[in-house]
Amino acid sequence: MQRVTSADVARRAGVSRATVSYVLNDTPGQSISPGTRSRVLAAAAGLGYAPSAAARALRTGRSDVVLCLLPDWPIGDAVGELLGNLSTELARAGRTFVVHPGSPADRPVAELWKAITPAAVLAFAGFSGDELDAMRAAGVALVVALLDPPGELIPQQPAGRRQAEHLTRAGHRRLGYAYPDDDRLRIFAEPRLAGVRAHTATEPHVQTVPLDPAAAAEAVRRWHAAGITGVCAYNDQVALAVLAGVRRAGLSAPGDLAVIGVDDIPAARLAVPALTTVTTDQRRLAAHLAATVLAAAGGRPGPPPPGDDLVRVIVRDSV
The missing domain is CATH 3.40.50.2300 (Response regulator)
Structure with missing residues (x-):
């Protein structure tokens, strides 16, 4: 099956491809009537049109993807909860969170980030100097190893x-x-x-x-x-x-x-x-990580680290 394009949406709605682009990207400064806008949106929904992430990144010069690389170790409850909360926080900001498990031996890191042109790359373990230089040269806004001191974002x-x-x-x-x-x-x-x-x-x-x-x-x-x-x-x-x-x-x-x-x-x-x-508090930690990513992507300073109350004791009977 061929991918549905903006040209297909334009034909069904009876408008130009430029009009489709203006409507779907909510481009400001365009005088498009409510009726035309409704036809374009209905045509896109009826055809199941999904904009190409690669094309959007090429057009705007930035990606909405945040890539998280998981090392080859067991994913426990805490990490699973953190990833779920982080996905939710980034989705609210219009970002797509992609998690890739496995080790660099399975597939080199460079192949992964080149394939999806992410805005940010998060990993639990560190990167080599060459990997860091290559990603930064390609315009990745944030490259961070979450557990690397002194700037670790998930303190242990x-x-x-x-x-x-x-x-x-x-x-x-x-x-x-x-x-x-x-x-x-x-x-x-x-x-x-x-x-x-x-x-x-x-x-x-x-x-x-x-x-x-x-x-x-x-x-x-x-x-x-x-x-x-x-x-x-x-x-x-x-x-x-x-x-x-x-x-x-x-x-x-x-x-x-x-x-x-x-x-x-x-x-x-x-x-x-x-x-x-x-x-x-995995929800607060995820919100902090998401804010850090979004600030880096927007060229702004990151938020201050969470307070000491992020980690607390649950008192039961074994002590």
Whole structure:
């Protein structure tokens, strides 16, 4: 099937292609009667006409696409919620949000952004210097690695800091850290662990905890033998594994070992005991990211970063 063009709309409406362009682009300064405008809109709707994004970018010199590159790692509840909220925020501003999962080994980054000429490129991991130069030379308004310090737009250290603050306020002085066993998650786990370290007087006792009750129980026994009374887990899934390990080891939470997670996934409130966790306001974070993208595309300064209340503790029974 051939693509419906503005010429097809013009023929059906009985007007020129220029008139179709003026109506569909809502061009100011044109004296087009309401009847003509209605005919053009009805013809476009009846034919299922959709303007070409590539042609519009060529005509206006800018694209409405924001490309987000996801690395090759599991997409958890928090990232999924963030992407959904970000898509909604950008759609309200007339932008198209495109998410591409996978690694550069599957398809080079250059092939992706050249194929869709985005206004902005967001990625969780960093870019090489050559990639940055090429995208900026092509007119991409914003190129940002969301988790790269010092200008990271999705800060991770506050989550670990909130965990450690909550445990120390509850009287726990010797803390453990439950590290994920998936090496692809280091990009999140390392800054969260750094946040815990920044708020503890002694080095936290770090152990890798698989999502397996028997292996988690071994980690719990080692923490218990070392006098650890509170554990900050990388995320809620790892925290749930620690709770399962506590039960398997014949201990109790929070009596023998207090546990705090990150993300507030639905299963956290269903755990026994219910899991205390740290959550990020994903809606506010998405609004901030969208405002940053739109400001860059418009050549304006970006908004100030969100306040510390973006990250907070959900208090339940595991601490």
